[in-house]
Amino acid sequence: MSTASDRPVIGFVGLGHMGGAMAARLLGAGYEVHGTSRTRARAEELIAAGLRWVDGADQLAKTADVLITSIPDDAALQLVADSITPALSGGQVWIDMSTVSPQASREVADRVLAAGAEFLDAPVSGSVPQVRAGTLTIMVGGDETAYHRVEAVLGELGRPTYIGGNGQGLALKLGINISLAVQVLAMAEGLLLAERSGVDRELALRVMTASPIGSPMLQAREPLLLDLPDEAWFDIRLMQKDLVLALETGRTLAVPLPTATSADEILTLARALGYERRDIAGVFEVLQRLSRH
Numbered sequence: 001m002s003t004a005s006d007r008p009v010i011g012f013v014g015l016g017h018m019g020g021a022m023a024a025r026l027l028g029a030g031y032e033v034h035g036t037s038r039t040r041a042r043a044e045e046l047i048a049a050g051l052r053w054v055d056g057a058d059q060l061a062k063t064a065d066v067l068i069t070s071i072p073d074d075a076a077l078q079l080v081a082d083s084i085t086p087a088l089s090g091g092q093v094w095i096d097m098s099t100v101s102p103q104a105s106r107e108v109a110d111r112v113l114a115a116g117a118e119f120l121d122a123p124v125s126g127s128v129p130q131v132r133a134g135t136l137t138i139m140v141g142g143d144e145t146a147y148h149r150v151e152a153v154l155g156e157l158g159r160p161t162y163i164g165g166n167g168q169g170l171a172l173k174l175g176i177n178i179s180l181a182v183q184v185l186a187m188a189e190g191l192l193l194a195e196r197s198g199v200d201r202e203l204a205l206r207v208m209t210a211s212p213i214g215s216p217m218l219q220a221r222e223p224l225l226l227d228l229p230d231e232a233w234f235d236i237r238l239m240q241k242d243l244v245l246a247l248e249t250g251r252t253l254a255v256p257l258p259t260a261t262s263a264d265e266i267l268t269l270a271r272a273l274g275y276e277r278r279d280i281a282g283v284f285e286v287l288q289r290l291s292r293h
Contacts, residue, residue, distance in 0.1 A: 007030070007031055007032070008031075008064075008065035008066045008150075008153065009031075009032045009033075009034065009063065009064050009065050009066070010023075010026055010031050010032065010033045010034070010064060010065075010066050010067075010068060010153065011033075011034045011035070011054070011060040011061065011063060011064025011066070011067045011068070012026075012033055012034070012035040012036075012051075012060075012067075012068050012069075012070075013035070013036055013037070013057045013060060013067065013068070013069045013070070013071065013080055013084075014037060014069055014070040014071040014098075015035055015036075015037035015042055015043045015046060015070075016037070016042070016070065017128055018070050018097075018124075018127075018128065018131060019037070019068075019069075019070030019071075019097075020042070020043070020045075020046060021128045021131035021132060022068070022070060022097070022131055022157055023035055023046055023051060023068075024046060024049060024132075025131060025132065025134060025156060025157060026153070026156055026157070027046070027049050027050050027051060028049075029156045031153070031156075032052070033050070033051050033052070034051070034052045034053075034054050034060055034063050034064055035051045035052070035053060035054065035060070036053065036054045036055065036056060036057055036059075036060050040053060056083065057080050057083040057084050058083045058084060058086070058087045059087075060084070061083075061084045061087035061088055061092070062087050064092070065091075065092060065093070066092070066093050066094075066095065066150055066153055067084065067092065067093070067094040067095065068094075068095045068096075068097060068153075069094070069095070069096045069097065069098060070097045070098055071096075071098045071100075072098070072238070072241075073098075073100060073241060074100045074101050074104040076098075077096065077098060077100050077104055077105070077108055078104065078107075078108070081108045081111055081112075085108075085111050085112060085115050086115075088112065088115040088116065088117040089115075089116065089117070090116040090117065091116075091117070092117040092118070093117065093118045093119075093120065093146050093149060093150050094112055094117060094118065094119045094120070095120045095122045095150060095153075095154070096108070096119070096120070096121050096122065097122050097123060097124055097138075098123065099123045099170065099173055099174070099177070099238075099241075099242050099245070100121075100170065100245070101170070101245050101248065101249065102121075102167035102168075102170045102171050102174075102249060103167070103252075105121045105141075105166065105167050105170055106166045106167045109121070109142065109166040109167075118142065118143055118146035118149075119142055119166065120140055120141065120142035120143070120146060120147060120150070120166075120169075121140070121141040121142060121166060121167060121168075121169045121170045122138050122139065122140045122141075122154065122160070122169055123138075123139055123169055123170055123173035124136040124137065124138050124139075124157070124158065124173075125137040125138075125139070125173065125176050125177075125180075126158065127233035127234050128233060129220070129233070130158065131157065131158075134156060134157060134158060135158050135159070136157050136158025136159070137158060137159055137161075137176075138154050138157065138158050138159065138160040138161065139160075139161060139163050139168075139169040139170075139172045139173050139176075140154070140160055140161065140162050140163055140169045141163050141164055141165055141166050141167050141168040141169035141170060141171075142165065142166050142169075144162055147160075147162045171249065173242075174242060174245055174246040174249055175246070177239070177242040177243065177246065178243065178246050178257065178259065178260045178263075180217060180234075180239070180280075181239055181242075181243055181260070181263040181267070181280065182259045182260070182262075182263050183215060183217060183218055184217075184218070184221065184280050184281060184283060185262075185263050185266055185283050186213075187208065187213070187218050187221075187225070187284075188225070188281075188283045188284035188286075188287050189287060190208060191204055191205055191208065191225065191284060192284065192287050192288060192291065194208075196291070201226065202226060205222055205225055205226060206222075209222050221233075221279075221280075221281050224279055224281035225281050225284050228278060228279065228281055228282050228284075228285060229279065230278075232277060232278055232279035232280075233279050234279060234280055235276065235277050235278060235279060235280070236267055236270050236271060236275050236276055236277075236278055236279070236280055236282060236283075237271065237276045237277060239267060239280045240264060240267040240268070240271065243260055243263060243264045243267065244264065246260055247260055247261065247264065266283055266286065266287075267283070269286060269290075270282060270283055270286045273286060273289065
């Protein structure tokens with residue numbers, strides 16, 4: 001399967017915003033990339049850029065040394081596993097870059113290991129701009145030897161770090177995403193408080209993001225808080241999905257997550273108000289609407 005340059009052939013399942021951007025970056029780095037997704041239409045630009053389209057994840061597993069998946073949830077992961085696992089052979093590595101529950105990921109890992117291949121959970125922190133810049137934070141769980149085999153591939157997408165056994169990369173990712181949601185919500189609360197006190201919104205936001213609370217994530221979202229775009233970097237629906245996974249994991253481990261609970265309540269309201277597909281920066285507009293009532 002490997003190319004003449006000894007670089008592994010990459011098989012990519014899931015070519016949405018994040019998956020498509022990752023596949024494009026690997027193509028740009030010179031990898032041979034085969035791919036499939038629910039609809040071919042969304043992959044036409046990638047096909048034009050050199051991606052080799054394959055009909056079905058099972059066929060992809062027969063042509064690739066390294067499989068990468070970027071899919072939305074536990075149910076989708078199980079469906080893809082049903083397709084991929086029977087077609088796996090010894091020596092292959094499957095890297096799942098989705099954010100799913102650690103439990104579901106470990107269940108799939110057991111199936112993949114039984115088939116003679118390796119499975120790594122490698123969720124990412126970052127959005128499409130970070131994919132394009134190759135600066136994703138990548139947290140990897142699974143066999144450490146398998147991780148080192150694919151470290152160079154992951155290094156094209158960002159900064160990978162080996163965390164521990166299967167599921168541990170995901171546990172850390174869920175912890176990070178609690179902070180992501182809470183930081184955006186806290187910034188929106190503070191910004192609205194300043195604005196309603198008579199402070200210019202743009203000025204307030206500039207000072208806030210330049211202060212000690214101005215994390216790189218909040219600094220990057222500054223323009224989105226000023227003018228919410230139609231296309232989300234990370235939408236409220238997916239943010240809440242990750243918070244729910246964190247809350248479920250917290251209940252399993254008897255870990256209290258009070259700020260995650262509060263953020264989850266606001267995201268539920270945001271979705272009821274029609275912000276499901278808008279960027280998480282949209283919580284500022286949600287708070288504005290609440291304040292009018």
